[in-house]
Amino acid sequence: MDVEKSLLGSLANAVGIGEPALKLLLSILFGYPIAIVYRTVIVGKPPAIQHAYMIACGLLLGFYNFGYCYTSTDSYDIVWTMPHCILTLRLTGLAFDLYDGSLPEDKLSNDQKKVVLREVPSLLEMAGYTYFPTSFLVGPQFPMKKYQDFIGGKFHGANVVPSDNLEPAIRRLMLGLFYAGLHTVGASYYSDDYLFGDEYAAMPLWKRIWDLGMWGHFVLYKYITIWLFCEGSCILIGIAYNGKNEKGESKWDGSANVKLLLFETAQNFNSDYISAFNINTNYWMLQYIYKRLKFLGNKYYSQLGVLVYLALWHGLHSGYYMCFFMEFISVMMEKELEVILKRNEFFLERLQDPVASKIKWVVLKLYTLIFMGPCILPLAVLKFDKWWLIYSRTYFYAHLFWGGWILYKPLVKKLLPPRRDKRE
Known part of the structure; x- marks a missing residue:
């Protein structure tokens, strides 16, 4: 750990940013190898395995960045409250989508109909959606319905790895x-x-x-x-x-x-x-x-x-x-x-x-x-x-x-x- 801190500190000084900012940047770039492993190994596997992969990767990124909790100071801090801001929006949107699911169809707008949830997601789905590794730390946002369609292979097929992306x-x-x-x-x-x-x-x-x-x-x-x-x-x-x-x-x-x-x-x-x-x-x-x-x-x-x-x-x-x-x-x-x-x-x-x-x-x-x-x-x-x-x-x-x-x-x-x- 001391060697890692020393290397990170030296690299952070070389590029002119703080060590927490460098760790965040590296974690975001880790999203690319995570995506490659998903494309080559995980895609097409049962949903439970896919959820578990998302959860494990997301939690590891969070632990690597923050490890423990501490409060913010008078500057723009990179601490655990940052991904919690992202999760606040994500889970607030989920709550709205579930609430809309209790309304009749004719009471919903066209946008609401695209993301409405008629059933409560499983705990595994919730965790996979929450800790989705390429958006867990700083976004972007997407609704639970899209995550479900992604895991279910509804974009291109359950066992298809798109090449045009x-x-x-x-x-x-x-x-x-x-x-x-x-x-x-x-x-x-x-x-x-x-x-x-x-x-x-x-x-x-x-x-x-x-x-x-x-x-x-x-x-x-x-x-x-x-x-x-x-x-x-x-x-x-x-x-x-x-x-x-x-x-x-x-x-x-x-x-x-x-x-x-x-x-x-x-x-x-x-x-x-x-x-x-x-x-x-x-x-x-x-x-x-x-x-x-x-x-x-x-x-x-x-x-x-x-x-x-x-x-x-x-x-x-x-x-x-x-x-x-x-x-x-x-x-x-x-x-x-x-x-x-x-x-x-x-x-x-x-x-x-x-x-x-x-x-x-x-x-x-x-x-x-x-x-x-x-x-x-x-x-x-x-x-x-x-x-x-x-x-x-x-x-x-x-x-x-x-x-x-x-x-x-x-x-x-x-x-x-x-x-x-x-x-x-």
Whole structure:
């Protein structure tokens, strides 16, 4: 054990990450050999054997990472509470699916009908689903019904090992390595130490705003790296199967958590970033929380309910609540501004010009870059004194822009009045 710790510590220092983070990364990459063993030895075996394999692999990964329990500190810890967050969503979804199974068919939506459970799963099924090794530590989420179909061989046949998932699995692995390199390079220029240091504080305001945005963008690459690695192992083991396309080809995007092209070309937070980033969790929240809050009678109340749930689910650090507050005010402002702009005929006509369209793309790309920093900042640093320090150093520019919308909205509406009815 001492030799292992020494090797891990040396490797962690060499790549510039902590030892717990390195162990987590190795555990996620272990998903690939686990998937290969499943494909070559376990697939087609009786369900009990398959469940036992999933349980054993998942528990071994958990023990390797954490071994014992200890509580979180004031930083973003990699401890046993992290997979417990994943399991909270997984088992909450399972409870909802079982509850829906007690309802008549005509009371269920089309989405609910796809995942509803009419019978309580066995204890072995529950444990295999809970500790599924390629998604146990950091996700992604999938319903119990999908796990049952996977174990039962309903995707391709009980004894069939698909070969068309090798290429997409390797592609996601390679993309994960690429984004790991981007994160490492970016973090060397825009590090946490720089952000909290005197050098950053001495920069001109525009440079502080730009650097905060770039720092936030490279922080997100860390999440993207992990998600790509996990997605690749889920594809390789087979749980990422998502039906067939119009050409009859298998789709392997059932565990996707990021749309890379949309993320890199995002023009806003309301639709682009939300659609491109953390897809799996966002979809889970949509199905199990947002749609079930429709009795509130207001989409903003439902959205606020989702964000409060997300904050509580993450933990009690103030950074979680500030992060999701920033998401709420940014989405609200963008939605209302979009409505105003779409109603102005003159504005829409000007955007048809090719030059104006290109200028718009550049402006909105810069907007998403520099505003991502203050949005992700509290989630990354968690503690009040840390995110407050950086916000104060940049004069709360995102809060003023998004939160101040309620004050300057009347002026925008006056400058961009709705188009006139042609009959008038």
